[in-house]
Amino acid sequence: MAGRRGMDAQTVARAFEVMGRYLRERRVLGEIAVYGGSAILLQFDWRKSSEDVDAVVVDGRLESEVKASVAHAAEVLGLERDWLNNWFGMYTRLDERPEDFTFIGTYPAGETPDLRVIAARPEYLCAMKLKALVRETLDNRDFEDAVRRALEIGAETAHDLLSLYNSFFPDEQLSPVASTYLPEVAREIGRRRRG
DSSP: OTTOOOBOHHHHHHHHHHHHHHHHHTTOOEEEEEEHHHHHHHHOTTOOOBSSEEEEESSGGGHHHHHHHHHHHHHHHTOOTTSEEOTTGGGSOTTOOGGGEEEEEEESTTSOOOEEEEEEOHHHHHHHHHHGGGSOOTTOHHHHHHHHHHHHHTOOSHHHHHHHHHHHOTTSOOOHHHHHHHHHHHHHHHHHHHO
């Protein structure tokens, strides 16, 4: 996506604030679940930006109102129209559970909130990043994210990584392409631990 501006955590929070106010004016309480690089951005200081916010509306009955708040935030803040999208769906599991997520916040902060934001927990993010290793990215971001996630949750070996993946996707075998990366991810984890 040439020319696309990265969004830092402050920009994402401002967008959530605008969304929350928009929803409050319409007396709607929305909730979104955030994934991918934006979930990492919201939970860890080392991630400085994300191209967009990968998210889904938790209650599908409110999807049109929440999507309208996304468009409003894009207009108010000068963001790309698709700054919040659900293109990552192929990397999530079908039977998500509440314990797969952590609470990020309510928006607008300090006021009566009308937007609740949750994000995929680090273990779930790591499993999704392992699944995403089938795609090549210019900056190898999925590999880097998988290594950092694994370091933070204590996974060290290729076996640990595969066990983690299987705990979130028990009925879905890790692709052969992604499987070939597991030893490389484990070697990089070891290298960084020795530091």
